[in-house]
Amino acid sequence: MANFTYQGRLYYNPIELTMAFIGGTWKMPILLALRKGAVRYGDLRKTIPHINDKMLYSQLRDLEKKGMIQRKVYQTKPPRVDYMLTELGKKSIKLIDKINNFGEYLMEVEGIE
Template sequence: MPEFFHDSKLYYTPIEFALKHIGGTWKMPILWRLHLRVMRYGELKKDIPHITDKMLSSQLRELEEIGLITRIVYAAVPPKVEYQLTEKGSQAIPVIEIIMKYGVAMMQEAGIPYPPHS
C-alpha cells in the first residue's frame, strides 16, 4: 500500500488512518454508548467511570472536530449539553462491533470470562 500524508503526519495504511480517528482507549467506548442514545456529559462520565474529566472532554472535542459526533447546546440555566452520533459516526459502529466480537473471542480463548465478574 502506498504511504500518504495528512495534516503533516505520515500514514502507511488506511487502517492506521482510521485508527487515528476511532482508536485509543476511550473513543470507541464513547462512540458505542452514543450509538445507543443521545447522552449528556455527566451520563457519559458515569457510564465510563475510569475516564478523567480532562480525557472525556478532549476525546469528545476530537470526535466532534472530525465529525463523528455532534454537540448540542441548549439555552438553559445551568447549560444543558448533549452529544449524539452523526451519520459519519454511525458508519464506525459496525467496525467497533467486529473488533468487540474479536476481542471477546480472544478473551474466551485465553480463559478470561466475559462479561468480567465484579
C-alpha cells in the same frame, strides 16, 4: 499501497488512519455510549467507568473535530449539552462491534475471565 498524508500526518495504510479516528482507550466506549441517541455529558461520565473529566472532555473534542460526533448546546440555566453521533460516527459502530467480538473471542481462547 502507497503512503498518504492526511491533515499533515503521514499514514502508511488505511488501518492506521482508521485507528487515528477510533483508536485508544476511550474513543470506542464514547462512540458506543452514543449509539442509541443523544447523551448529556454527565450521563456519558456515568456510563464510562474510570474516565476522568479531563480525558472525557479532550476525547469528545477530538471526536467532534474529526466529525465523528456533534454537540448541541441548549441555552438554559444551567447550560445543557447533548452529544450525538454523526453519519460518520454511526458508520463506525459496525466496525467497533466486530472489534469487540474479536476481543471476546480472544478472551475465550486465552482463558481470560
